[in-house]
Amino acid sequence: MTPFGAVVEGLATDVHLPGGAGPFPALLIRTPYDRARHRAEARGWARRGFAAVVQDVRGRFASPGEWRPYENEAADGAATARWIRRQPWSDGQLVAAGASYAAHCALVLALDTPGDARPDAVIAAVPALGAAETAREPSGVERLLARAGWWAAHGDRPDSDDGALDKALAADPGLLTHLPLTGLPERLGRSLPSWADLWCRRDRGRLVARAAHAAMPLLAVGGHHDHFAEDTVTLWRAWGGPSARLLLGPWGHGLVTAPGSDAGPGHRVNLGELYVRWASRALAGELTAGRHGALALGGAGLWLPAGTGGEPRVQPLRLLHGSVFTADPGRPVDSGDLTVPAGGPPDRCLLVTPPLPRPLDVVGPARVRLRATAHTPSADWAARLVALAPDGTAERLAVGVVRRAEPPGREAGFTVGLGRLARRLPAGTRLRLEIAGHHFPAHARNPHTGGDPVTAVRLLASRREVDPGSVGLRLHVLPFRPVPSDPAKEILR
Structure with missing residues (x-):
């Protein structure tokens, strides 16, 4: 195994070659998070017969230039792919791989570059598809905490400080409450010119639209508890290549290092071993056509085929309190606190199901349908589903947020999507549904004035009214006891 450094189109690049004469298939990872972090991974690929190439993207760590997130990756990736294919150790076959932002680099190489630069297979783990996708929910509501954390750690700087936001919040717990949100860089004490530009991006869905024309196999890997779980599944469903595989586990953004x-x-799951085996079969043309894969059934310790889905059922709900409540952006519902305040004016509508008489396997999209009224020109409606175990512990299952603009005082019917669940709920579990006007700081506060939450400097309280009889919680429930599946077999077949 022979490692060496190179400068490709001015970008710092490490190459790890297998032992032997070659030539070899190549594996490319382009990352803004320091190529040195991938040395053990690159050595693993090289031991399995791949020439592993890891590169710092432009403006990050050892690569010179200006760091402009999501701007230069297609062009720089294409130049690197062409360079790889010209090397004497390359057999011309190329796998593009990465997680999070590095998955974006792999995907734009596959979807936005000419044929001579495109990889022959793509591994996209917890893909951050683009600036617009990462900044907002599909409904348009801003993902404040996650983006503030990422920009504080990595934005407009050549290196990273992963704990930057945590340190800033320790010094100023109200950091994210200051208005306008565009002023966050000043409060962090450093220049972040790309922060304000992030919120102007409205090109959500561009990569997914192009995915329908993909010409190579895809392995998409995600976690049920990841910010981008829905985007991972959407990418898999949209992929037009000869085969697409999905692995969706009970993990957060760190996958197996962040289990739920x-x-x-x-x-x-040994992801490294699975990636190498999948890549080898993909390059050899040994994967069957179509979309396959595996998803974990959380709370049950087993896997199901990725196409498994339950039958829609509406769960009975009983109102506890708050059919009339005040959504006050000065005192928003805390996204990290599952405690419901006792006493005082209600800040949310609270409903609960009876205890489950038997275990319930919930697999598929969850939705809340309701009729409600806001007395301000703009209103966010946040629905949070919480599992209450028989021992009294509470666990968040899902959250959805939509933004509505109706004339003040006009009742409207609408649906709040809660994402996908794949979870066994034990007998005796009760489900608590909270309907609120905010979910902060995970999401920016709607100021209720009709103004942009990112630039707003004035906040209004919003009176809300929910028709309890209209609230329907729809879950997809398996009507049968599931038959376990082997995730490796589903991915590699």
Whole structure:
């Protein structure tokens, strides 16, 4: 195994070659998070017969230039892919791989570059598809905490400080409450010119639209508890290449290093081994056509085929309190706190199901349908689903937020999507549904004035009214006991 450094189109690049004469298929990772972090991974690929190429993107770590997130990756990736294919150790076959932003680099190389630069297969883990996708929910509501954390750690700087936002919040717990949100860089004490530009991006869906014309196999890997779980599934469903595989586990953004509380021993997967085996089969043309894969059933320690879905059922709900409440952006519902305040004027509508008489396997999209009224020209409606275990512990299952603009005082019917669930709920579990006007700081506060939440400097309280009889919680429930599946077999077939 022979490692060496190179400068490709001015960008710092490490190459790890297998032992032997070659030539070899190549694996390319382009990252803004320091190529040095991938040395062990690159050595693993090289041991399995791949020439592993890892590169710092423009303006990050050892690569010179200006760091402009999501701007230069297609052109720089194409130049690197062409360079790889010209090397004597390359057999011309190329796999593009990456997680998070690096997955974006791999995808734009596959979808936005000419044929001579395109990879022959793509591994996209927890893909951050683009600036617009990462900044906002599909409904347009701003993902404040996640984006503030990322920009504080990585934005407009050549290196990273992963704990930057945590340190800033420790010094100023009200950091994210200051208005306008465009002033965050000044409060962090450093220049972040790309922060304000982030919120102007409205090109959501561009990569997914192009995915329909993909010409190579895809392995999409995600976590049920990841910000981008829906985008991962959407990418898999849209992919037009000869085969598409999905692995969706009970994990957060760090995948197997960030298991959720519903992860069990049966959900342990050696991702590195699986990636190499999939890449080898993809390059050899040994994958069957179509979309296959595996998704974890959280709380049960088993896997299901990725196409598994339950039957829609509406769960009975009983109103506890808050059919009339005040959504006050000065005192928003805390996205990180599952405690419901006792006493005082209600800040949310609270409903609950009876205890489940038997275990329930919920697999598929969850939605809340309701009729409600806001007495301000703009209103966000946040729905949070919480599992209440028989022992009294509470666990967040899902959250959805939509933004509505109706004449003040006009009742409207609408649906709030809560994303996908794949979870076994034990007998005795009750489901608590909270309907609120904010979910902060995970999401920016709607000022209720009709103004942009990112630039707003004035906040209004909003009176809300929910028709309890109209609220329907729809879950997809498996009507049968599921038959376990082997995730490796589903990915590699």
